[in-house]
Amino acid sequence: MLFAHGFGCDQNMWRSVWPAFAADHRVILMDYVGHGRSDHRAFDPERYASLDGYAADILEVVHELDLREAVLVGHSVSAMIGALAVAREPERFSRLVMVGPSPRYIDDGDYVGGFSRADVDELLTSLEGNYLGWSSAMAPAIMGNDDRPELGEELTELFCATDPEIARHFARVTFLSDNRADLPRVPVRTLVLQCSSDIIAPEGVGAYVHRHLPDSELVQLVATGHCPNLSAPEETAEAIRAFLDS
Amino acid sequence: MSGDDDELPEDSPEELFENAPCGYLTTRLDGTIVKVNRTLEALTGFDRAELVGQRRFQDLLSVGGRIYHETHYAPLLQIQGHVREIAVDLVRADGTVLPALVNSVLRHDAQGAPRAIRTTVFDATDRRSYERELIRARDREHEIAAQLQRGLLAGEIPQDPALDLGVEYLPAVTGLEVGGDWYDAFALGERAIALVVGDVVGRGIVAATTMGQLRSAVRALAGTGLEPGALLEALDRYARRHAIGQMTTLTYARLDLDSGALTIASAGHLPPALAAPGDAPEFLWGGRSAPLDATLDPEPRAQAGVTLRPDSMLVLFTDGLIERVDRPLQMGLDGLLAEIDARRDRPAAALAADLTRAMLAERRTSDDVCVVALRWAPPA
Numbered sequence: 001m002l003f004a005h006g007f008g009c010d011q012n013m014w015r016s017v018w019p020a021f022a023a024d025h026r027v028i029l030m031d032y033v034g035h036g037r038s039d040h041r042a043f044d045p046e047r048y049a050s051l052d053g054y055a056a057d058i059l060e061v062v063h064e065l066d067l068r069e070a071v072l073v074g075h076s077v078s079a080m081i082g083a084l085a086v087a088r089e090p091e092r093f094s095r096l097v098m099v100g101p102s103p104r105y106i107d108d109g110d111y112v113g114g115f116s117r118a119d120v121d122e123l124l125t126s127l128e129g130n131y132l133g134w135s136s137a138m139a140p141a142i143m144g145n146d147d148r149p150e151l152g153e154e155l156t157e158l159f160c161a162t163d164p165e166i167a168r169h170f171a172r173v174t175f176l177s178d179n180r181a182d183l184p185r186v187p188v189r190t191l192v193l194q195c196s197s198d199i200i201a202p203e204g205v206g207a208y209v210h211r212h213l214p215d216s217e218l219v220q221l222v223a224t225g226h227c228p229n230l231s232a233p234e235e236t237a238e239a240i241r242a243f244l245d246s
Numbered sequence: 247m248s249g250d251d252d253e254l255p256e257d258s259p260e261e262l263f264e265n266a267p268c269g270y271l272t273t274r275l276d277g278t279i280v281k282v283n284r285t286l287e288a289l290t291g292f293d294r295a296e297l298v299g300q301r302r303f304q305d306l307l308s309v310g311g312r313i314y315h316e317t318h319y320a321p322l323l324q325i326q327g328h329v330r331e332i333a334v335d336l337v338r339a340d341g342t343v344l345p346a347l348v349n350s351v352l353r354h355d356a357q358g359a360p361r362a363i364r365t366t367v368f369d370a371t372d373r374r375s376y377e378r379e380l381i382r383a384r385d386r387e388h389e390i391a392a393q394l395q396r397g398l399l400a401g402e403i404p405q406d407p408a409l410d411l412g413v414e415y416l417p418a419v420t421g422l423e424v425g426g427d428w429y430d431a432f433a434l435g436e437r438a439i440a441l442v443v444g445d446v447v448g449r450g451i452v453a454a455t456t457m458g459q460l461r462s463a464v465r466a467l468a469g470t471g472l473e474p475g476a477l478l479e480a481l482d483r484y485a486r487r488h489a490i491g492q493m494t495t496l497t498y499a500r501l502d503l504d505s506g507a508l509t510i511a512s513a514g515h516l517p518p519a520l521a522a523p524g525d526a527p528e529f530l531w532g533g534r535s536a537p538l539d540a541t542l543d544p545e546p547r548a549q550a551g552v553t554l555r556p557d558s559m560l561v562l563f564t565d566g567l568i569e570r571v572d573r574p575l576q577m578g579l580d581g582l583l584a585e586i587d588a589r590r591d592r593p594a595a596a597l598a599a600d601l602t603r604a605m606l607a608e609r610r611t612s613d614d615v616c617v618v619a620l621r622w623a624p625p626a
Contacts, residue, residue, distance in 0.1 A: 008317030012325050076317070115309065122310030129333040129377060130314065160322055175313075197276070199304075200316050224276040226316040230324040231275065 001025040002067065004058060006076025006100075007174045008167075009160040010036025013075055016233030020241065028065065032057050034166040043166055051077070051177050055084035062092050071244065073097040075229055076200065077174040079209075083186045084179065090187040097240055099193045100226050101209045102201040103180040111180070114202050120175040127168050183212035190216040191243040193228065193236065200226040217243060269346075269367035272353075275360060277302030286367060289346075291339035303365060308335040308343065319350075323363065327352045333370065333377075345374035391424040391451045392417060398458035403431045404439050408503045410621040412595030414602045418449075418566075418614050426453030426494075427564045427614035428461050432468070437503045440468050443562040443616055444496030444515065460491050460538075464498065474498045474511035475549035478535070481513075482547075485539040494538040497562055506554035506622055511547055513538050516568070519583060520552070521559040521590040527583045559590050559597070560620045566613035567605050581605070594619040 001021050003014040011029040018027045032054050034043035047053040058081065062070060070093050074082030079101030086093045105113045106120065162170075190213050194206035203220075210218035219239045223232030263270065269286030273279050279297045287293050290306060304315045311334040322329045328351045336344040347370040353362040395417060403411050411431060418425050426446030434440050442464055446457045463484050467477050477498055485491045495515035501508050510518065510530060514537030521527040532550025554560070568578030585604045589597045598619040606615065 006317070009321045009325075013321060015325070115313075119309040119313070122308060123313045124310075126308075126310045126314045126334065128381065129374065130318070160318065160325070198316075199312055225320060227321050227324070230321055 001071045001073065002028045002030065002058070002061065004030060004072065004074045004078035004082055005032070005035070006074075006078050007170055008076075010162075012036070012160065013227065013229050014073075017229045017237050017240075020233075020237035025071070028061065028067070030057070030061050032170075034170070035162055036160075040163055040166065043163070045169055048169065048173065050173060051081050051084055051179065054078075054081045055088065058082065058085040059089055059092075062089070068092060069094040071095045071097065073099065073240065074101075075099040076101075076226065077177070080177065080179045080182070083182055083190075086188055087182060087185040093188050095244065096186060096188050096190040097193065097243065098190060098209065099229060099236065100195055100198055100201040100206075101192060102205045103183055103209060103212075104178040105175045105200070106178075108178075111208070112202070112204055114199060114205065115175065120172075123171055123175065124168055127164060127171055130164075180208075180212070183209060184214060186213055188215070191240065192216055192218045193239055194218060194220050195226060195228050196220070196222060196224045198224070198226045217246070219243070271297075271303060271365050271367070273303050273363045273365065275363065277304050277363075279303060280362070289338075289344060289367060289369060290336060296339070303363075306336050308337055311335050323350050323352055324360075333374065336367070345370045347373070387451065388424070391454050394451060394454040395424050395457070398454065398461065399428060401430075401432075404433045406439070406503055408622060408624040409439070410594040410623065412593065412598040412619045414595075414598035414615070414617040414619075416566075416602060416606075416615040424454060425449050425566070425614035426457045427566065427616040428457045429562070429616050429618050430461055430464065431618065431620075432465060434468060434500060439501050439503065440464075441499045441501065441560075441562055441618060441620065442496060443564055443618055444494055445564045445614075445616075446491055447493045456491050456494070459488075460485070460494060460496070464496075468498075473549060474500055474509050474533070475535075475547040478511045478513050478538075478547040479544070482539055482544050492539045496538065499560075499562070501554070501560075501620070501622065503622075504624065506556065506558070506624070507551060508554055508560070509533075509549055509551045511535070511549040513547070514540070516563065516565055516579075519561040519563075519586055520554075521561075521586055522555050523557045527559075527586045527590065529579065529583070554622045557621065557623050559586070559594070560622070561586055561597075561601070562618040562620075564614065564616040566615035567602065567617060569613065578605075594621050 003018055005011050005013045010031045014029055018029060021027055031038040034040050072082045072086060072093055079098030080103055082096055086096050102113060104111065105115045106117055107113050192206055192210045194203055206218060210216050221228050221232065221235055223235055225231055228236045264284040266283060266285055269289045270283040271279055271286055272281040279301055282294050282297050304312050307315055319329055319332055330349045332348045334346055334348055336346050338344055347368045348365060350363050350365040352360045353364055355361045399415065403413060413429055415429065426448060428444050430442040432440055444460060446453045463481060467480050472480060495513055497510060497512045497515040497518060499508060499510045510533040512534045517529040517531050519527050520530055530552060533548050535547045568582050569575065582605060585601055589600050598617045602615055602617050
């Protein structure tokens, strides 16, 4: 069972969910390149210019560990990244779980994603103003080319710290993505977990995803906001468990 | 002092809370506001009847701020129990924007379960505009340094029927400042050329201007007909006299276009690689001495000669091409020879570009990378 994090944080997003599956699954947590404790120097703006580059990260992990029959759990943008990975190599996966998916964030004609292009630009500006621990003192330690080991202790307390350049790049790619056409190509049974009052992935978007997937189940969570894996881990884990048992 | 105390307003807890020098709100875990103070009412222009039970904290944010709240703020608060100094824009009741700095802590009940969020809000209007100025200044400095670097490196590379010369130059793309790598290739009289690659210590505008001075100095000294070793000695004196470019490394090479005689002097720089026809590529370790102005009493500078065979490929480069923190230098050097070998028959410009791509693989470069490739192929 492979858990992939969304935009904004790292594998810490799953820390209250994955233990529920550790007894009967091999649990794998990953950070995309440029996030968490990955090697940030390996970030290549060209490779990650579309969500396919991130899907390739997932497939590299799958190959390296030679995973088969894998359950892929993706949160937020990783729900779509997961869909791309599964569509590319369906033989590796048994199920896909999409937590708060959106195939397109920006409104387009009749399609309501919830955002305008101006909203996304504003987000990019707000990322510039929030470095979250990313100063010239800490950046080398986070990026791994650190000659001051005393920073290591501080680092363990530093969650979700991302190079602001990489964060902006990922934000742009995420919020300008349009993967609606990829939904019908997902060839495995999929669970769509929809939160209540989620401005990132509103209920109409979850219903759209459910409607366009060939074989899916839509579960509406009581949990509010965009991160049920943190705010309601029990409910999230139970919904995934019920889906795996069905 | 004591006499004045009587005139102070009474700091009751209520008074402290309501008129604290920061906005204050308590929310449920989903953001629904349950309590606010008077300062927050004043900051936002909403009165508490419009806030308490009516709005969530995130409803007070701009749309971009709401995305940030959902993707960064809320997760971080859940994971570590607090967030500090988050910059967000609040939208006031009249639609105007209040740049704010926000701190939040998660409050737990007796059983340790999270129950509420306490948040303080500071007006950060002036701070934010100053930050924007700093960011603009930083971007401007970077752009000026990059332009300076490009300008200083501009110039024609020599053309000759016996020469195939290609250059690849990649300025650092990470970090805030440009580096100080340079290259040069120019004619020495009728039938010889000079090749130079160098690396100035430091970054930014200072490194770029130093590089420009040294590059010009090398050109001027080369015009006087100095041998490569003697040229580096003169450059040492220049660097010492003008207190610039200390610890710069560079390779200066002169190639006779008719005979293929190559003379190299290297001031602490990585050795050029030579792929002679039929032989495995190798490094030319001869003619080496210390970096520029490295000692108070410099030894005479060494130089070394080798005669190229027709169709030989010579590659000069800077350390950005091979240095990686995740592997020893020697591994980078060995890898470089293998990559040169795989492309030795390509045109020089293609070799320089391919080699750079292959060596950097998927890495972003935090250092400048400079590669000069030259094939000497005199007309038969």
